[in-house]
Amino acid sequence: MTLIIDKSVYNDSVISKVVYWMSGDYKIVRTSLDEFSEQIELIATKAESSESLVEEKFFQLLNDFKLRQIVADETRDIKTILYAKAFAEDEELSEEDIHD
Numbered sequence: 018m019t020l021i022i023d024k025s026v027y028n029d030s031v032i033s034k035v036v037y038w039m040s041g042d043y044k045i046v047r048t049s050l051d052e053f054s055e056q057i058e059l060i061a062t063k064a065e066s067s068e069s070l071v072e073e074k075f076f077q078l079l080n081d082f083k084l085r086q087i088v089a090d091e092t093r094d095i096k097t098i099l100y101a102k103a104f105a106e107d108e109e110l111s112e113e114d115i116h117d
Contacts, residue, residue, distance in 0.1 A: 018068045020057045020075060021050070027079050031086060032057075035078040043071075 022032060032055065036045050039059065046058040059071060 018059045018071055020059070020072060022055045022057055022079070023053065024055055025053050027083055028086075031079060031082045034082045035075060038078055039075065 024032075032047070036047065036057070039045060042061065042063045044060040044062055046060070048056040048058070050056050057075070059075070061071075
């Protein structure tokens, strides 16, 4: 089965995570077609399942990891502040102190 992935929608990190998670059941060949698209070839190494289910699983994982990345990006500053406050001896540490 061959899929074409739009790299303007799913970045390399997200695609790599999906490839890793599916690598137990599939041999996966990644080929960059151009700056905006990547070809993913999935070759079953275990029990064969329908192509539509494989494609559904692949895109479900893509969307899951993309959402996780969005949440991580949006909460990065808050996490930094919490870590800094947790490990700082100065309890008066503010957000401005961290970003200076």
